[in-house]
Amino acid sequence: MPAYAQWTAFYTMLRKDMVRIFRIWVQTFIPSVITSALYFLIFGTVLGSRIGQMQGVDYMSFVVPGLVMLAIVTNAYANSSFTFFQSKFFARSIDEMLVSPMPPWLIIAGFVAGGVIRGVLVGALVLMISVFFTGLHLSIFNLAIILVFAILTAIVFALAGLVNGVYAKSIDAINIVPTFVLTPLVYLGGVFYSIHSLPVAAQYVTYVNPIFYLINGFRYGFLGIADIALWISFAVLAVMIAALIAINMYLIRKGLGLKQ
Amino acid sequence: MASALSIKDLKKTYGNGVTALGSVSLEIPEGDFFALLGPNGAGKTTIIGISTGLVNKTSGTVEVFGHDIDKEPEVAKTFIGLVGQEINFNPFEKPIDIVTNQAGYYGIPRHVAIPRAEELLNDLGLGDKMHGTAMQLSGGMKRRLMIARALVHRPKFLILDEPTAGVDVELRRSMWDYLTKLSKGGLTVLLTTHYLEEAEQLAKHVAIINKGQIVANGSMNEILAMHDDKGQAAGSYRGSKLEEVFLDLTKEK
Numbered sequence: 001m002p003a004y005a006q007w008t009a010f011y012t013m014l015r016k017d018m019v020r021i022f023r024i025w026v027q028t029f030i031p032s033v034i035t036s037a038l039y040f041l042i043f044g045t046v047l048g049s050r051i052g053q054m055q056g057v058d059y060m061s062f063v064v065p066g067l068v069m070l071a072i073v074t075n076a077y078a079n080s081s082f083t084f085f086q087s088k089f090f091a092r093s094i095d096e097m098l099v100s101p102m103p104p105w106l107i108i109a110g111f112v113a114g115g116v117i118r119g120v121l122v123g124a125l126v127l128m129i130s131v132f133f134t135g136l137h138l139s140i141f142n143l144a145i146i147l148v149f150a151i152l153t154a155i156v157f158a159l160a161g162l163v164n165g166v167y168a169k170s171i172d173a174i175n176i177v178p179t180f181v182l183t184p185l186v187y188l189g190g191v192f193y194s195i196h197s198l199p200v201a202a203q204y205v206t207y208v209n210p211i212f213y214l215i216n217g218f219r220y221g222f223l224g225i226a227d228i229a230l231w232i233s234f235a236v237l238a239v240m241i242a243a244l245i246a247i248n249m250y251l252i253r254k255g256l257g258l259k260q
Numbered sequence: 261m262a263s264a265l266s267i268k269d270l271k272k273t274y275g276n277g278v279t280a281l282g283s284v285s286l287e288i289p290e291g292d293f294f295a296l297l298g299p300n301g302a303g304k305t306t307i308i309g310i311s312t313g314l315v316n317k318t319s320g321t322v323e324v325f326g327h328d329i330d331k332e333p334e335v336a337k338t339f340i341g342l343v344g345q346e347i348n349f350n351p352f353e354k355p356i357d358i359v360t361n362q363a364g365y366y367g368i369p370r371h372v373a374i375p376r377a378e379e380l381l382n383d384l385g386l387g388d389k390m391h392g393t394a395m396q397l398s399g400g401m402k403r404r405l406m407i408a409r410a411l412v413h414r415p416k417f418l419i420l421d422e423p424t425a426g427v428d429v430e431l432r433r434s435m436w437d438y439l440t441k442l443s444k445g446g447l448t449v450l451l452t453t454h455y456l457e458e459a460e461q462l463a464k465h466v467a468i469i470n471k472g473q474i475v476a477n478g479s480m481n482e483i484l485a486m487h488d489d490k491g492q493a494a495g496s497y498r499g500s501k502l503e504e505v506f507l508d509l510t511k512e513k
Contacts, residue, residue: 001334005367012364016357092348096409099312099342100365101334259316260274260309 001101009102013110014117017083021118028079029122032071036126039067040133043192055194055225061139064130065219066191069153071126073186073211076119076154077161077178080111084165085174088258098259104252108162108245115158120150138222145221145230152237153214157182159244166251166258185211190219195227210236262326264290264339264417264448265311270320272306272472280306282472283320288465290325290416293440293449295463297456297502299510303472304452305345308421312342324417338366341410345421347402349409351395355386358394359409366413373412380408384438400431407435417448424455436462460484460502470510 001009021028040060048059055062087094097107131138140146168174189211195203206212217233220226226233251257265288272281281303288294298304309315311322313333322329324336349358356377363373381390384404389397397405403423410418418439424432432455440462443449453459459466466483468476476483484501486508 001367008367008369009365012361012370015364016361019357087350091350092346093350095314095342095344095348096362097365098314099337099340100362101337101367102365103334255316259314 001103001106006102006106009100009106010110010113013097013107014113017079017110017114018117020083021079021114028075028118029125032075032122033125033129036067036071037129037133039063040130044133055196055223057139057223057225060134061137061223062194062219063192064127064134064138065222066215067130068123068126068150069215069218070186070191072119072123072150072154073157073182073214074178075122076115076157077164077182079118079161080115080158081161081165081168081174081177083114084111084162085168085171088165089168089171094258098255104249107252108159108248111162111165112155112158115161116151116154119154119158123150123154140222141224142221146218147221149214149218149221149233149237152241153218156214156237156240156244159241159248162248163244163251166248166256169257185209190215190227210240213237262290263323264288264292264325265450266321266323266326267307267311268321270307270310270322271318272303272310272315273318280472281318284469284472284474286467286474286477288448288450290448291443291446292465293443293463294451295459295466296450296452296469297459297466297506298452298469302469302510304469305421306472307469308342308344308419308450308452312340312419313337338413339416341413341415341418343403343406343410343418343420343423345425347406349394349402349405351393353394354391355381355394355397355405355408356390358405359412362409363412368413377408377412380411381405384408385434400427403427404431404435407439411442415447417450418442419450421452422454423451424453424458432458456503456506457500460500466502468506468509475509476505 044060044063048063051059053059084094164174164177188206189209190206195206195212198206213228213233213236216227217230220230265286267284267286270281270284273279284303284307286307296304296307306315310317311324311329313329325339327336329336356374359377359380360370360373363376364370378390381387384407386401386404386408389401394402394405407423424435427435436458439449451459451463460480463480465479466476467474468483476486483505486505
């Protein structure tokens with residue numbers, strides 16, 4: 001497939017997903033915005049005023065990056081897992097791609113791009129909401145780091161969602177992983193607290209949670225403070241992306257769960 | 261003349277241990293209208309699935325216009341248009357989008373794909389339905405939408421897996437008139453169907469498959485010549501010649 005044809009195929013997949021995402025915007029954009037607004041209200045405004053400061057910044061400013069990251073993670077994951085599962089299970093329209101000359105990496109790229117864009121868009125909406133709760137005092141230490149971490153994190157979780165979508169044999173399997181794996185990892189990854197406020201043993205447990213590294217880097221972009229060095233966060237992201245690309249390539253190429 | 265499809269020693273055993281294809285070899289010449297016939301579960305759809313990349317084979321080789329599906333899968337796929345047995349499009353999408361997007365997966369840009377999709381949908385009698393949702397289409401219309409989708413990238417080889425199942429007589433005839441016209445224009449067609457009189461009228465060559473083995477393969481005249489009236493009980497029901505040959509070759513012995 002020549003490069004321009006690959007680009008057209010990629011654009012077709014992405015355009016189709018964008019049309020779907022915006023057509024059902026009440027389902028794709030609004031839930032995370034409402035959930036985040038509630039978090040900001042309860043953890044930031046009500047409880048935050050009693051907590052005071054965390055790592056030298058007021059609690060509301062501390063919690064904003066974590067909640068934006070939470071929105072990016074959940075939306076990127078949900079988008080690719082659900083769109084892939086839907087196309088393979090409900091209408092079997094995945095066959096449209098499997099019979100086409102699109103190579104496996106291009107199919108993966110198409111699904112992941114949709115997840116990345118939805119994740120980043122919802123993250124941006126949550127950030128806009130946070131401005132209201134922080135009284136226009138949103139701190140931005142380094143915009144480039146924020147954007148890089150937002151996009152790389154969205155890529156990681158769109159890839160992870162795709163693995164889930166490929167393996168899933170029922171709609172329950174799409175919901176189990178976010179509920180029992182993703183949500184605990186996000187909540188225990190430092191969205192609401194600095195790991196320095198944990199006992200030493202709990203800090204070591206947090207170090208094996210990959211989400212911690214993503215929130216750490218993202219928060220550094222906003223506040224200029226981090227629990228661990230930024231390069232470690234980048235390294236963890238890079239390893240996760242490489243591993244998930246390899247897994248997805250294997251699954252799509254072999255047709256596991258897709259071909260008999 | 262080159263083969264549109266060349267299959268050698270193709271074997272397929274599914275994960276549950278069921279052998280769908282024993283050792284199948286088949287050649288479909290370019291420009292042919294080829295009927296692959298067989299009872300349910302004979303292996304027709306498995307052959308089609310392997311040839312189009314929807315089913316993994318156990319062993320053997322498949323070439324599409326000389327391109328091996330293992331070594332050059334992307335090139336091989338560009339030649340094929342598939343109308344599958346099951347309805348497999350998103351019913352919430354519009355027919356025009358389904359066809360246009362399919363063109364996009366083959367690398368055809370939208371400014372080329374849209375007029376092409378409109379022309380195909382008009383030709384197949386879906387002109388006034390193309391901007392509604394696909395779920396509003398009748399069964400026959402959905403089949404025609406799948407034909408439009410399979411043709412939008414202008415394949416040289418069209419595979420139709422029981423395309424007229426559940427389609428009324430009038431629609432079936434118009435569908436075959438359309439495909440016959442395309443075949444005369446050089447399109448190679450592989451058809452599976454349970455309507456044997458349809459195959460008898462349309463196909464130049466026939467293969468009959470039973471229990472994963474090709475039991476007859478040749479020109480339509482050669483296959484029809486296999487029929488004789490010996491053993492036929494006087495006064496019993498008789499179908500078309502092809503139907504009688506088919507039953508002779510596939511009945512339980």
